[in-house]
Amino acid sequence: MVNVAVLGYGTVGSGVVEVIERNNVEVSGKCGEEVHVKYILDLREFPGDPYEDKVVHDFQVILEDREVSVVCEVMGGIKFAYPYTKQLLEAGKSVCTSNKELVAKHGAELLDIAEKNHCSYLFEASVGGGIPIIRTINHAMTPERIEAVAGILNGTTNYILTKMEQEGTDYAQALKQAQDLGYAERNPQADVEGHDACRKTAILASLMTGRNVDSEKIFTEGITEITTADFAFAKGANMTIKLLGTARLQEDGSVLAMVAPHMIAENHSLAMVNGVFNGIFVTGNMLGDIMLYGHGAGKLPTASAVTADVVDCVRNQGKTLPCHWEQAECRLADVLLTSKRFFVRVKAQGCGAIEEAFPGSERLEVPGMEEKGYFTPVMTEKEFEEKYSALSEFVLGRIRVM
Amino acid sequence: MVNVAVLGYGTVGSGVVEVIERNNVEVSGKCGEEVHVKYILDLREFPGDPYEDKVVHDFQVILEDREVSVVCEVMGGIKFAYPYTKQLLEAGKSVCTSNKELVAKHGAELLDIAEKNHCSYLFEASVGGGIPIIRTINHAMTPERIEAVAGILNGTTNYILTKMEQEGTDYAQALKQAQDLGYAERNPQADVEGHDACRKTAILASLMTGRNVDSEKIFTEGITEITTADFAFAKGANMTIKLLGTARLQEDGSVLAMVAPHMIAENHSLAMVNGVFNGIFVTGNMLGDIMLYGHGAGKLPTASAVTADVVDCVRNQGKTLPCHWEQAECRLADVLLTSKRFFVRVKAQGCGAIEEAFPGSERLEVPGMEEKGYFTPVMTEKEFEEKYSALSEFVLGRIRVM
Numbered sequence: 031m032v033n034v035a036v037l038g039y040g041t042v043g044s045g046v047v048e049v050i051e052r053n054n055v056e057v058s059g060k061c062g063e064e065v066h067v068k069y070i071l072d073l074r075e076f077p078g079d080p081y082e083d084k085v086v087h088d089f090q091v092i093l094e095d096r097e098v099s100v101v102c103e104v105m106g107g108i109k110f111a112y113p114y115t116k117q118l119l120e121a122g123k124s125v126c127t128s129n130k131e132l133v134a135k136h137g138a139e140l141l142d143i144a145e146k147n148h149c150s151y152l153f154e155a156s157v158g159g160g161i162p163i164i165r166t167i168n169h170a171m172t173p174e175r176i177e178a179v180a181g182i183l184n185g186t187t188n189y190i191l192t193k194m195e196q197e198g199t200d201y202a203q204a205l206k207q208a209q210d211l212g213y214a215e216r217n218p219q220a221d222v223e224g225h226d227a228c229r230k231t232a233i234l235a236s237l238m239t240g241r242n243v244d245s246e247k248i249f250t251e252g253i254t255e256i257t258t259a260d261f262a263f264a265k266g267a268n269m270t271i272k273l274l275g276t277a278r279l280q281e282d283g284s285v286l287a288m289v290a291p292h293m294i295a296e297n298h299s300l301a302m303v304n305g306v307f308n309g310i311f312v313t314g315n316m317l318g319d320i321m322l323y324g325h326g327a328g329k330l331p332t333a334s335a336v337t338a339d340v341v342d343c344v345r346n347q348g349k350t351l352p353c354h355w356e357q358a359e360c361r362l363a364d365v366l367l368t369s370k371r372f373f374v375r376v377k378a379q380g381c382g383a384i385e386e387a388f389p390g391s392e393r394l395e396v397p398g399m400e401e402k403g404y405f406t407p408v409m410t411e412k413e414f415e416e417k418y419s420a421l422s423e424f425v426l427g428r429i430r431v432m
Numbered sequence: 433m434v435n436v437a438v439l440g441y442g443t444v445g446s447g448v449v450e451v452i453e454r455n456n457v458e459v460s461g462k463c464g465e466e467v468h469v470k471y472i473l474d475l476r477e478f479p480g481d482p483y484e485d486k487v488v489h490d491f492q493v494i495l496e497d498r499e500v501s502v503v504c505e506v507m508g509g510i511k512f513a514y515p516y517t518k519q520l521l522e523a524g525k526s527v528c529t530s531n532k533e534l535v536a537k538h539g540a541e542l543l544d545i546a547e548k549n550h551c552s553y554l555f556e557a558s559v560g561g562g563i564p565i566i567r568t569i570n571h572a573m574t575p576e577r578i579e580a581v582a583g584i585l586n587g588t589t590n591y592i593l594t595k596m597e598q599e600g601t602d603y604a605q606a607l608k609q610a611q612d613l614g615y616a617e618r619n620p621q622a623d624v625e626g627h628d629a630c631r632k633t634a635i636l637a638s639l640m641t642g643r644n645v646d647s648e649k650i651f652t653e654g655i656t657e658i659t660t661a662d663f664a665f666a667k668g669a670n671m672t673i674k675l676l677g678t679a680r681l682q683e684d685g686s687v688l689a690m691v692a693p694h695m696i697a698e699n700h701s702l703a704m705v706n707g708v709f710n711g712i713f714v715t716g717n718m719l720g721d722i723m724l725y726g727h728g729a730g731k732l733p734t735a736s737a738v739t740a741d742v743v744d745c746v747r748n749q750g751k752t753l754p755c756h757w758e759q760a761e762c763r764l765a766d767v768l769l770t771s772k773r774f775f776v777r778v779k780a781q782g783c784g785a786i787e788e789a790f791p792g793s794e795r796l797e798v799p800g801m802e803e804k805g806y807f808t809p810v811m812t813e814k815e816f817e818e819k820y821s822a823l824s825e826f827v828l829g830r831i832r833v834m
Contacts, residue, residue: 165568172459173736173742297704
């Protein structure tokens with residue numbers, strides 16, 4: 031019998047207990063021995079909860095119990111999760127987590143501690159919820175030089191953008207609907223400003239290169255400036271707008287990583303990823319592109335991914351599951367020097383200025399709309415930003431084009 | 433150092449050698465030790481080939497070489513591959529294969545032999561080419577009760593159907609184009625009659641249930657009867673036509689498995705899977721749907737999947753990688769008793785007869801086309817076939833609707 035402890039009895043934590051209990055035939059069957067939740071760590075009491083007798087308030091109880099060999103850290107944040115995870119791994123207990131903040135910040139170090147103590151630090155649920163993207167990179171694409179990842183990594187912002195696209199809802203309304211449905215938090219900043227997608231991009235970029243990508247150095251732009259007018263122009267060009275997290279290996283060995291809204295062709299596979307779903311492309315030098323798609327968040331999909339990690343830990347007790355992510359820092363390419371096309375939205379009286387600043391641009395009109403849109407030719411971010419900022423009296427917004 | 437042998441120096445075999453050699457930094461790095469191709473078994477000589485010195489003609493050389501611990505069986509067919517694989521596994525050598533015919537027919541038995549000899553039998557490349565669908569079922573969805581799989585599993589037929597849809601090419605022409613491009617074989621029967629998709633469906637259904645699904649008992653219908661007229665009606669209904677392999681767990685524990693062309697909504701994720709690409713949905717009771725998409729065939733993607741299996745074997749030497757697929761037979765549901773809607777194409781003079789036979793049907797017209805289309809209400813296959821066969825003087829074709 032394997033005893034598991036769950037740190038944090040919130041949405042994901044209660045989901046993990048539910049998956050292990052409701053699907054115990056599957057979970058224990060795949061492990062080859064019975065899996066049992068022994069402790070749930072939470073500050074609160076849960077009177078009437080079917081598992082209230084498992085709730086403890088003292089982390090030491092779990093740390094010191096030699097019967098506990100696998101711990102699910104689903105409390106989130108850094109303050110407690112970081113020292114707890116360290117101590118557990120140092121005690122030789124494997125840790126499975128959905129905590130992208132902690133993984134992005136200390137993943138390389140925690141993997142190293144796990145290896146030294148013959149246990150595992152697994153984090154499938156930290157990116158893409160129930161989508162097995164971490165396993166795909168670590169175990170399926172092992173023969174590949176991974177050249178790029180690109181994905182819709184945040185369900186909240188994708189829900190908002192989908193509402194704006196499909197129902198013409200404006201940004202503020204769409205955000206409010208997402209909050210009412212529990213898809214967005216009361217303080218939505220981490221999602222709408224792109225920070226959540228940025229952490230996930232850092233994790234994917236680190237696994238792709240084997241070196242640590244610092245999330246704080248990734249160029250990150252959120253969706254707060256996107257308007258229904260942008261969607262009208264996108265539709266006119268058979269495109270849509272998605273918040274993408276991307277990382278691409280450059281010829282010089284550096285990585286170009288960024289999080290930003292992009293206009294993408296409406297027949298691109300990522301354009302079909304709507305609502306709270308996530309979709310992730312990975313490109314290998316032999317395999318070409320593969321895409322994974324599924325529930326990027328939600329209690330049970332996320333809990334299922336954490337539990338799959340538990341199964342892997344049980345199947346591999348006493349050894350460390352391989353994960354190439356060194357603490358050495360990965361060199362990031364300068365986004366300003368990269369080239370692409372841009373979509374620019376301008377006031378009607380700005381057309382002349384735009385056409386002069388961006389010769390060769392392609393003009394877009396939407397019937398009934400006075401403002402105009404332009405697709406610039408391919409140019410560097412630096413050149414674009416210099417010209418764009420000089421046109422501030424005319425321009426209404428700009429979006430990168432993929 | 434790990435020595436690998438490759439059985440069969442055809443498309444996939446030369447791809448495996450290429451992946452191991454060209455990406456040796458990645459492959460050896462992920463294995464933690466150097467991986468080296470020691471032998472290539474083939475009847476032919478390859479004068480001038482950079483690896484001609486590795487070619488041997490006698491299987492015994494490989495079987496008896498204690499230095500060889502992993503063998504890639506990429507020769508295809510049953511006649512030699514089956515006894516060779518058995519002998520290798522009995523000698524404790526792990527076998528990685530792309531041979532869906534052998535896996536579908538003898539997978540459960542070969543897995544059992546591997547387990548008894550503390551080695552592994554892995555077959556990621558047997559379904560979906562470079563798409564990691566086997567790993568997703570065996571290692572990522574371990575906590576799940578898998579309720580259904582549904583996929584576009586054959587790139588050749590998907591290429592043909594995509595040509596017919598997008599360019600209005602008729603079936604015979606599209607098949608010829610596929611043959612000219614090397615996507616279809618001179619004798620295309622295994623693909624166009626659905627047998628290849630059927631074997632892959634049997635493998636997925638076996639892994640989904642843990643019991644052996646006999647591919648010869650799966651209801652299988654190919655694409656040879658699909659016409660450009662069908663696509664015209666599909667388009668008129670915002671749908672398209674795809675050859676799907678499906679397996680769904682029934683309430684009584686049996687599995688409904690079938691391979692047949694289906695009309696599907698054009699905004700369904702599988703409708704976006706075009707050309708030689710494959711796409712596979714898996715539904716878990718906790719996770720919901722996930723979809724994987726990528727190159728379903730082709731030299732390097734398939735070889736990459738075989739090589740990923742090699743890496744897994746090296747990482748887990750002396751143990752058997754878990755795969756739940758017993759020899760006990762899985763009970764299959766009777767397709768005739770299942771219910772769905774059907775699309776029927778009829779001569780103009782048959783409309784009255786159709787409307788009488790299938791009351792509540794929805795009529796479809798395509799401008800400029802004399803024949804008509806109908807969507808029947810939901811009914812059992814049995815009831816449909818009885819009525820449909822009585823209308824043979826009027827009807828021109830029928831397709832299931834998903």
